[in-house]
Amino acid sequence: MPFHNLQELRHSASLATKVFIQRDYSDGTICKFLTKFPAELDSRIERSLFEETVKTLNCYYAEAEKIGSQSYLEGCLACATAYIIFLCMETRYEKILKKISMYIQEQNEKIYAPRGLLLTDPIERGMRVIEISIFEDSGSTSSSSTGSSPSSATAQ
Amino acid sequence: MSAVMITRKVTRKWEKLPGKNTFCCDGRVMMARQKGVFYLTLFLIVGTCSLFFAFECPYLAVHLSPAIPVFAVLLFVFVVAMLLRTSFSDPGVLPRALPEEANFIEMEIEAANGNVMAGQRPPPRIKNVQINNQIVKLKYCYTCKIFRPPRASHCSICDNCVDRFDHHCPWVGNCVGKRNYRYFYLFTLSLSLLTIYIFAFNIVHVVLRSVDSGFMNTLKETPGTVLEVLVCFFTLWSVVGLTGFHTYLISLNQTTNEDIKGSWSGKNRVQNPYSHKNFIKNCCEVLCGPTYPSVLDRRGVMLEDSTRPTPSDASAASTYKSTNPVSQTTKSSAPLIPNEHTPEEAKPSIGAGTQKSTSSPKEEKPPSPTSPNAVAPAVIKESAH
Numbered sequence: 001m002p003f004h005n006l007q008e009l010r011h012s013a014s015l016a017t018k019v020f021i022q023r024d025y026s027d028g029t030i031c032k033f034l035t036k037f038p039a040e041l042d043s044r045i046e047r048s049l050f051e052e053t054v055k056t057l058n059c060y061y062a063e064a065e066k067i068g069s070q071s072y073l074e075g076c077l078a079c080a081t082a083y084i085i086f087l088c089m090e091t092r093y094e095k096i097l098k099k100i101s102m103y104i105q106e107q108n109e110k111i112y113a114p115r116g117l118l119l120t121d122p123i124e125r126g127m128r129v130i131e132i133s134i135f136e137d138s139g140s141t142s143s144s145s146t147g148s149s150p151s152s153a154t155a156q
Numbered sequence: 157m158s159a160v161m162i163t164r165k166v167t168r169k170w171e172k173l174p175g176k177n178t179f180c181c182d183g184r185v186m187m188a189r190q191k192g193v194f195y196l197t198l199f200l201i202v203g204t205c206s207l208f209f210a211f212e213c214p215y216l217a218v219h220l221s222p223a224i225p226v227f228a229v230l231l232f233v234f235v236v237a238m239l240l241r242t243s244f245s246d247p248g249v250l251p252r253a254l255p256e257e258a259n260f261i262e263m264e265i266e267a268a269n270g271n272v273m274a275g276q277r278p279p280p281r282i283k284n285v286q287i288n289n290q291i292v293k294l295k296y297c298y299t300c301k302i303f304r305p306p307r308a309s310h311c312s313i314c315d316n317c318v319d320r321f322d323h324h325c326p327w328v329g330n331c332v333g334k335r336n337y338r339y340f341y342l343f344t345l346s347l348s349l350l351t352i353y354i355f356a357f358n359i360v361h362v363v364l365r366s367v368d369s370g371f372m373n374t375l376k377e378t379p380g381t382v383l384e385v386l387v388c389f390f391t392l393w394s395v396v397g398l399t400g401f402h403t404y405l406i407s408l409n410q411t412t413n414e415d416i417k418g419s420w421s422g423k424n425r426v427q428n429p430y431s432h433k434n435f436i437k438n439c440c441e442v443l444c445g446p447t448y449p450s451v452l453d454r455r456g457v458m459l460e461d462s463t464r465p466t467p468s469d470a471s472a473a474s475t476y477k478s479t480n481p482v483s484q485t486t487k488s489s490a491p492l493i494p495n496e497h498t499p500e501e502a503k504p505s506i507g508a509g510t511q512k513s514t515s516s517p518k519e520e521k522p523p524s525p526t527s528p529n530a531v532a533p534a535v536i537k538e539s540a541h
Contacts, residue, residue, distance in 0.1 A: 082237035126251040
C-alpha cells in the first residue's frame with residue numbers, strides 16, 4: 001500500500017477521478033445522502049466502511065435538522081431578540097456542522113487516506129454531494145481500476 | 157519584498173461568485189442588483205414612523221399613555237430588523253457545480269439516455285424521485301449544471317438556483333428562499349401590525365384633538381398626520397393581504413412559486429408531499445425549524461498559491477483553489493459538456509488544454525494534465541458498461 005498518511009498522499013499521488021455521492025430525497029428535503037456503494041470504489045474500500053461513514057453523516061444532518069424542543073427554543077429566543085442574537089451566538093446547526101467537519105477529517109486520516117481516497121465535506125459542495133477523490137500512485141500510468149489491483153491485495 | 161506581500165489585497169470568494177448579486181461589507185451583505193424599490197420601502201417605513209414619532213407621539217404620550225410610543229419604537233425596530241435580515245441574507249443560493257461534478261452528472265445523463273440518433277433531440281433532463289409516496293420530478297438547470305433539489309428554482313433576476321424558492325421580492329431587494337422566508341414572513345406580519353397601529357392611533361389622535369380644537373385646526377397643527385394616513389391606508393391593503401396569503405401558504409407548507417405554477421393543485425396532479433396535513437406542524441416547520449447555514453462561504457479567502465490542501469486545512473478556500481487549475485483545462489474541453497460531442501471529438505481539445513495548463517507555474521505535479529487523460533479512458537469505459 002503506497003499511502004500511509006495524508007502527507008504521502010499529497011506528495012506522491014495524483015488525482016485519478018472523483019466520485020460524487022448524491023442526495024437521497026426519499027424522506028423529503030432533509031439533508032440525506034444515498035448509501036448506494038459506487039462501482040468505482042469497489043476495489044478501494046470495503047462496502048461496510050463506506051456505508052458506515054455515509055450513515056453517520058446522515059445521522060448528524062438529521063440531528064441538525066430535527067424540529068423539536070431545542071429548535072423551537074432557539075427560534076423563539078432569537079425571534080424575541082429580533083434575531084440580533086445570531087450575530088453573536090452560534091446556531092445549533094453550525095455547531096453540528098463543526099462536528100461533521102471533524103468527523104470527516106478523522107475518517108480521512110484513519111480510513112480513507114490509507115486507501116488513497118479523500119472525502120470532501122458536503123458543505124463545500126453546496127450540500128449536494130459527498131465528493132470522494134480517488135488517487136493514484138503517480139508512478140502508475142494505467143487507469144484507476146488496473147492501477148489499484150496490486151494495492152487491493154494489501155488493502156485491509 | 158515582504159512589504160509588497162503585505163499590501164496585496166486578499167481575495168474573498170464573494171468576488172468570484174457567479175450570478176447577478178451585489179455584495180457589500182466585504183461579503184457580509186448579499187442583495188440583488190436592483191435595489192431601488194428596497195430603498196423606497198426603507199424610506200416609506202422610516203419616513204412614516206418618523207412623522208408618527210414627531211407629530212402623534214408627544215400628544216398621545218401625554219394625553220393617553222407613554223406606553224404607546226414605547227411599543228411603537230419596539231415594533232419599528234423589529235420591522236426594520238426583519239427587513240434588513242431578509243434583504244441582506246443569503247436566501248439559500250445553491251452554488252454552481254464545479255467542472256468535475258458537472259462532468260460526472262453529464263456522464264450519468266448520457267449513460268441513462270443511451271444512444272441518441274444523430275439529428276434527434278435528446279430527451280429532457282429529468283430525474284424522478286419518490287418523496288412520501290409521490291413522484292416528484294427534478295429538473296436539470298443548464299446554468300448551474302445541477303439537478304435542482306426538490307422545491308428549488310432558478311431565479312432569472314439573480315441568476316442563481318435558490319433552495320425552497322418562494323419568489324423574488326423587489327420590495328426587499330432579494331430572493332425569498334429557504335433561509336430567509338421566516339424573516340420575510342415576520343417582516344410582512346410586523347409591518348401589518350405597525351401599519352394598523354399607526355393608522356389606528358392617527359385616527360385616535362385626530363379625534364382627540366378635534367374635540368379640543370376642531371377638525372381643520374387639527375390638520376393644520378399636525379400636517380404629518382394626513383401623509384401618514386395616506387401611506388398607511390394604501391400599505392394596509394397590500395401588506396395585510398400579503399401576510400394573509402403567506403399565512404395560507406405556510407399552513408399548507410407551500411411556496412409562492414408552487415402556488416403560481418399550480419404544482420399541487422388539481423385532481424390529476426400530485427398532492428403536496430411536503431405537507432404534514434396538520435396546520436400546526438406546517439407552521440412549526442416553516443417558522444420554528446432550524447436555521448439553515450449558508451453554503452456559499454462568501455467570506456472565505458481564495459488562496460493565490462496552489463499548494464495541495466490537506467484535510468486538516470480542508471477549508472473551502474483551499475479546495476476551491478485546487479480545483480481552479482482543473483477548471484482552466486475543462487474550459488477548453490468544454491465541448492465535452494454538450495450532448496452532441498463524443499469523447500473522441502473532445503480528445504484534441506483536452507490535448508490543447510493540457511498544453512495551456514502546463515505553462516502556468518505550479519509547485520507540484522498538477523492534477524490537470526493527468527486527470528483528463530485518466531478521465532478520457534474512464535469515459536469510454538463507462539459507456540462500454
